[in-house]
Amino acid sequence: MQRAWMRESYRIAISGSFRARSNDDTARIRPATASHADMTDTTPPKSRAPATALGNNQARDASHGADPLHKIRVDVSANYVGEQSKPDEGHYAFSYTITIRNEGQVPARLLTRHWVITDANGKVKEVRGEGVVGEQPYLLPGQGFRYSSGAVLETPVGAMQGSYQMLADDGAHFDAPIAPFTLAMPGLLH
Numbered sequence: 001m002q003r004a005w006m007r008e009s010y011r012i013a014i015s016g017s018f019r020a021r022s023n024d025d026t027a028r029i030r031p032a033t034a035s036h037a038d039m040t041d042t043t044p045p046k047s048r049a050p051a052t053a054l055g056n057n058q059a060r061d062a063s064h065g066a067d068p069l070h071k072i073r074v075d076v077s078a079n080y081v082g083e084q085s086k087p088d089e090g091h092y093a094f095s096y097t098i099t100i101r102n103e104g105q106v107p108a109r110l111l112t113r114h115w116v117i118t119d120a121n122g123k124v125k126e127v128r129g130e131g132v133v134g135e136q137p138y139l140l141p142g143q144g145f146r147y148s149s150g151a152v153l154e155t156p157v158g159a160m161q162g163s164y165q166m167l168a169d170d171g172a173h174f175d176a177p178i179a180p181f182t183l184a185m186p187g188l189l190h
Contacts, residue, residue: 067104067174068104068105069104069105069106069168069170069172070104070106070108070166070168070172070174071102071103071104072100072101072102072103072104072108072139072164072166072176073099073100073101073103074098074099074100074101074164074176074177074178074179075098075099075101076096076097076098076099076178076179076181077096077097078094078095078096078097078160078181078182078183079094079095079096080092080093080094080183080184080185080186081093081094081095081150085185087156087185090154090155091152091154092152092153092154092155092156092158092183092185093150093151093152094150094151094152094153094158094183095148095149095150096148096149096150096151096160096181096183097146097147097148098132098146098147098148098149098178099144099145099146100137100139100144100145100146100164100176101139101142101143101144101145102139102140102141102142102143102144103141103142104141104168105141106141106168106169106170106172107138107139107140107141107168107169108138108139108166108167108168108169108174109136109137109138109139109166109167110131110132110136110137110139110145110164110165110166110176111130111131111136111164111165111166111167112128112129112130112131112164112165113127113128113129113130113131113132113162113163113164113165114126114127114128114162114163114164114165115127115128115160115161115162115178116160116161116162117151117153117158117159117160118158118159118160119153119154119155119157119158120153120155120156120157120158121154121155123154127162132145132147132149132164133147133149151183153183156184156185156188157182157183157184157185157188157189158182158183158184159180159181159182159183160178160180160181160183161177161178161179161180161181162177162178163175163176163177163178164176164178
């Protein structure tokens, strides 16, 4: 059963080359806005830059190998959503924003996603599906796509990692890895 806020959060706004879209991916978390834009001449915000520290407001990136033709960069920022969490019931809500950027030389389409979500008890949930937030973004070299979604864990700390399965215009199928990132309630990790 879809809740009303889920139906309302799936929206499209068009302004120039910026397209926003949001939807829920792995749990019933109200996601933030997503965007699809030409990122050739823009510098990603510092919160999207690669980082080694873990915790809330973190950013991690994973780029597909050294192949200059097929290189997809994935940056992640995750946050605890206290207003949608119920710690006394083992319900910890997290949101995450993903920025996917084609740093290769060949246009590519995101076909599917694969997530591995692990909580602090070692419980593993795998999520597979077509596209992200109802789309299979097509990325020209230098172009990016940003979306937000969420996950619910039974513990205040967990981790996510995965990959996007891509198809390049030259016919090559390849994975764009999503480096592990931490989901954590504020104040639990240093």
